[in-house]
Amino acid sequence: MSEKRDRKGVIEELINTNKLHTQEEILTALEGRGITATQATLSRDIKELGAHKAVDANGETYYRILKTQFNESHPFVLNIEISGQLGVAHTKPGFASALASLIDAAQMDGVMGTIAGDDTVLIIFKVDTDAVALVNRIKILK
Secondary structure, three states, X not given: OOHHHHHHHHHHHHHHHOOOOOHHHHHHHHXXXXXXXXXXXXXXXXXXXOEEEEEOOOOOEEEEEOEXXXXXXXXXXXXXXXXXXXXXXXXXXXOHHHHHHHHHHHOOOOEEEEEEOOOEEEEEEOOOOOHHHHHHHHHOOO
16 A cells, blocks of 8 residues: 555544544654654645544544545445534435435434435534434445
8 A cells, every 4th residue: 555545544543433633633642653744745635635623522623534535345335525413425326215214224323314415415414413324324225
């Protein structure tokens, strides 16, 4: 694997498993894993990963990955992007209804419902729901 891909994988893992508030905190965590990067490189990596600042219930900002790429679990799902209480899943043409049915049948706490088109599903999350955690659960639905 390339150095960049390895570094981005570690950054994604760090962001998904820790509440990191600043790029300096991310750089320190990377150094703890033996990876050195400049602030400019980290900034580019964060942008490419789709990480953004989110606000928790206490008003603190932290980094989150708002776009989740799918792979072997659901080869027809391309990605899901999250914005507030909404998630938008992009699928291959014709597969949105199947994904919406899977999500609805799972009756996950935190999901109010879905609306499907041909290749897009709108997922509506309840207030104060950890949408990223729900997307991770959606990844393993069968």
